[in-house]
Amino acid sequence: MRYWSHSEIRETFLKYFADHDHLVIGSRSLVPVDDPTLLLVNSGMAPLKPFFTGEQDAPRKRLCNIQKCVRTNDIESVGDRHHLTFFEMMGNWSIGDYFKQEAIEFAWRLISEGFGFDTSRIYATVYGEDRKLPEIPSDDESLRIWETLLPPERIIRLGAESNFWGPAGTSGPCGPCTEVFFDRGEEYGCGQPTCGPECECGRFLEIWNAGVFMQYDLRGDGMFAELPFRSVDAGAGLDRFSIILQSVDSVYETDLLKPIVEIVVSESELPADAKSVRIITDHVRCGTLLISDGVQPGNLGKEYVLRRLLRRAFLHSKLAGVSSETLLTAAATVRELLSPYYPEVKDSGELVRHTIEKEHASFETTLRRAMRELEKIVDSSNGSITGADAFRLHDTLGLPLEMTKELAHARGLTVNEKEYKEQLEEHRRRSRG
Ligand code: GLY
Numbered sequence: 001m002r003y004w005s006h007s008e009i010r011e012t013f014l015k016y017f018a019d020h021d022h023l024v025i026g027s028r029s030l031v032p033v034d035d036p037t038l039l040l041v042n043s044g045m046a047p048l049k050p051f052f053t054g055e056q057d058a059p060r061k062r063l064c065n066i067q068k069c070v071r072t073n074d075i076e077s078v079g080d081r082h083h084l085t086f087f088e089m090m091g092n093w094s095i096g097d098y099f100k101q102e103a104i105e106f107a108w109r110l111i112s113e114g115f116g117f118d119t120s121r122i123y124a125t126v127y128g129e130d131r132k133l134p135e136i137p138s139d140d141e142s143l144r145i146w147e148t149l150l151p152p153e154r155i156i157r158l159g160a161e162s163n164f165w166g167p168a169g170t171s172g173p174c175g176p177c178t179e180v181f182f183d184r185g186e187e188y189g190c191g192q193p194t195c196g197p198e199c200e201c202g203r204f205l206e207i208w209n210a211g212v213f214m215q216y217d218l219r220g221d222g223m224f225a226e227l228p229f230r231s232v233d234a235g236a237g238l239d240r241f242s243i244i245l246q247s248v249d250s251v252y253e254t255d256l257l258k259p260i261v262e263i264v265v266s267e268s269e270l271p272a273d274a275k276s277v278r279i280i281t282d283h284v285r286c287g288t289l290l291i292s293d294g295v296q297p298g299n300l301g302k303e304y305v306l307r308r309l310l311r312r313a314f315l316h317s318k319l320a321g322v323s324s325e326t327l328l329t330a331a332a333t334v335r336e337l338l339s340p341y342y343p344e345v346k347d348s349g350e351l352v353r354h355t356i357e358k359e360h361a362s363f364e365t366t367l368r369r370a371m372r373e374l375e376k377i378v379d380s381s382n383g384s385i386t387g388a389d390a391f392r393l394h395d396t397l398g399l400p401l402e403m404t405k406e407l408a409h410a411r412g413l414t415v416n417e418k419e420y421k422e423q424l425e426e427h428r429r430r431s432r433g
Contacts (some may be wrong), residue, residue: 001116001117001244001245001247002116002175003113003245003246003247004115004241004242004246004253005246006143006238006242006254006255006256006367008067009090009115009238009241009242010090010341011046012110012114012115013064013090013110013236014064014065014066014090014386016106016114017064017090017092017106017221017375018064020106021060022060022062022063022064022092022099022323023059023062023063023064024063024064024065025059025064025065025172025339026065026077027065027066027067027342027343028041028046028047028067028068028089029041029066029067029068029293029294030032030046030069030070030182030273030289030290030293030295031091031293031294031295031302032046032169034045035049035169035174035243036290037167037170037171037314038043038168038169038303039072039256039301039305040070040072040290040305041067041068041069041070041071041094041168041301042071042168042384043067043089043091043092043233043235044065044067044069044089044090044093044139045091045166045168045173045212045235046067046069046168046169047067048063048093049167049168049172049173049227049423051093051095051172051229051231052095052172052214052227052231053172053174053227053343053391054227054228054229058095061094061095061096062092062093062094062095062097062098063088063091063092063093063095064090064091064092064100064217064318065091066088066089066090066238066341067089067091068086068088068289068293068342069086069087069088069089070085070086070286070289070290070305071084071085071087071426072085072252072305073221073322074306075309075312076277076415077213077327078229078282078283078403079277079278079279080202080250081202081243081249081251082202082205082239082240082243082250084122084239084251084282084285084286084370085282085283085286085309086282086285086286087238087239088237088238088239089188089235089236089237089238090235090236090237090238090241091233091234091235091236092106092232093198093231093232093233093234094135094232094235095231095232096230096231097231098232098331099213099230099232099307099314100139100141100142100145100178100179100232101145101212102148102176102209102232103210103211103213103234104142104145104146104149104211105145106210106211106212106234107180107208107211107236108140108149108210111180111207112210115241115245116234117182118145118246118258121182121183121184121185122150122154122180122182122183123150123155123156123180123181123182123183123196123197123204124150124154124155124156124177124178124179124180124181124210124259125148125151125155125156125157125158125162125163125179125197125198126138126139126142126143126146126156126157126158126163126176126178126183127139127157127158127159127160127163127178128157128158128159128163129159129160130159130160130164132160132161133160133164134398136160136164136224137226137347138266139163139176139178139213140395141212141235142176142178142213143155144158145180153217156196156197156198156416158197162179162198162309163176163178163179163210164176164177164179164234165177165209165233166212167217169219169220170220171217171219171220172218172234173216173217173227173231174212174214174216174217174218175213175214175215175216176212177209177210177211177213178209178210178211178213178291178372179208179209179210180207181197181199181204181205181206181207181208182204182205182207182244182426183203183204184202184204184205185246186192186203188201188203189201189203190203190289191333201282203257205240205243206237206240207236207240207241207244208234208235208236209233209235209236210234210235211232211234212233212234212400213230213232214227214230214231214232214233214324215230215302215308220400222427227238235322236269239251239254239256239257239286242254242255242256250273251279252272252273252278253272255261255411256337257281257282257285258396259333259336260263260284260285260330260334260337261278261281262332263275263323263326263329263330263333264277264281264317264320264326264330265389266278267279267321267322267323268320268321268322269320269321269327270320272349274320276282276316276317276320277320279312279313279316279331280313280316280317280322280327280363281330282321283309283310283312283313283316283325284310284313284330284331284334285311285330287306287309287356288331288335288345288352289334289342289345289349290302290305290306290309290337291306291343291346291348291351291352291355292320292342292347292348292351292352296331296355296360297310297355304335305357306325307359308402310356310358310359310360310401311363311365311380311398311400311403312403314327314359314360314367314423315367315403315407316406318367319406319431324356324357324360326362327352327356328356328357330367331353331356332349332352332353335348335349335352366397366398366399367399370393370397370398370399370403370404371396371407373391373392373393373397374399374404374407375410377389377393378411380412380426381413381431383406383413383414384413384414384415384416385408385416385417386416386419387415387417387419387420387421387422388419388423389415389417390404390415390416390420390423391420391427394420394424395427397402401415401417401420405417
């Protein structure tokens with residue numbers, strides 16, 4: 001496989017679908033518009049939901065784009081080879097137009113002929129029956145289509161957890177999906193005989209959700225209704241494609257993130273693959289994109305997501321010996337890398353700098369107080385920080401649990417999280433009362 005830069009991957013993806021009659025649309029903001037079910041845009045289809053429900057007319061029945069996305073449920077996994085909080089999803093959509101056959105063929109042809117992936121390493125998963133969703137039949141049609149392209153042992157039926165996608169948010173279009181995996185090789189695997197695309201070990205990297213076959217509308221009452229027409233929502237992570245097409249070990253070595261990592265390590269003793277370096281890189285990148293879309297740090301909702309990301313980056317920069325000036329340089333590098341694709345990122349220089357500086361100053365004050373308090377707690381603890389103490393740090397000093405945990409771990413202590421959650425619940429009950 002030859003080397004593909006991220007800009008070549010972008011161009012090739014969009015051109016392929018434009019050549020197949022898809023209208024190229026721009027990325028929407030990370031802040032959802034008129035969708036109270038969703039905190040932040042988490043997929044290419046999220047801003048397009050009204051097209052799939054028929055509430056709005058799409059400009060064409062075939063669309064494609066590269067959409068900015070944030071997935072905060074992956075925040076704890078950041079630091080491994082491929083989980084990111086911010087990523088770009090290359091998407092193609094059929095809105096009441098083509099369905100399974102064409103969607104799978106499009107993905108297959110682009111992977112094999114377009115990008116020249118080694119197809120002997122490709123696996124596909126399809127939706128098999130699952131007791132959790134008795135009303136959804138297994139997707140035998142996708143299975144049959146894949147059987148014309150791949151040997152049967154490389155087509156895997158999986159349940160709802162893996163192969164039923166959506167809705168984005170708590171209600172809306174969803175359906176069974178078929179995913180494409182790339183086998184990175186035994187050296188990336190756990191070595192278990194059961195290892196396959198469903199294994200978490202990282203050997204099999206999901207590169208493309210080649211089609212969510214949207215037939216269903218999950219309603220607010222938890223029941224499925226039929227959508228007025230059938231659509232396809234397909235999404236491929238630009239970062240995942242870049243890992244494979246640039247033959248690198250992790251997403252941090254791709255040309256999407258490496259320039260940011262280089263800024264971070266220029267001032268740290270830590271190696272480029274250290275968890276703290278990766279966390280700083282990911283969180284500064286995600287924070288910069290959120291600020292560029294008008295989000296400011298705060299204590300609720302998307303504002304809290306930004307605060308948490310920035311403060312976690314600040315904390316890890318302390319652990320890694322990285323100054324706040326370097327974080328600002330890293331943020332400027334994020335903007336440089338992404339400005340050609342997102343005009344709002346080009347124009348946000350002052351806003352990003354000012355927001356990070358202000359949040360950093362407020363974090364320093366919090367951290368100083370919290371550290372004093374934490375030292376007292378550590379002195380009187382025997383191996384573990386009680387849930388009550390962790391809750392007090394959160395409640396009175398604004399130190400999130402995960403930071404208490406990270407500070408505690410650095411001192412060889414654990415935190416009683418169960419008790420912390422009980423305290424939090426009790427506090428919520430009292431506040432409601
Ligand atoms: N919308 C499909 C996916 O995110 O996998």
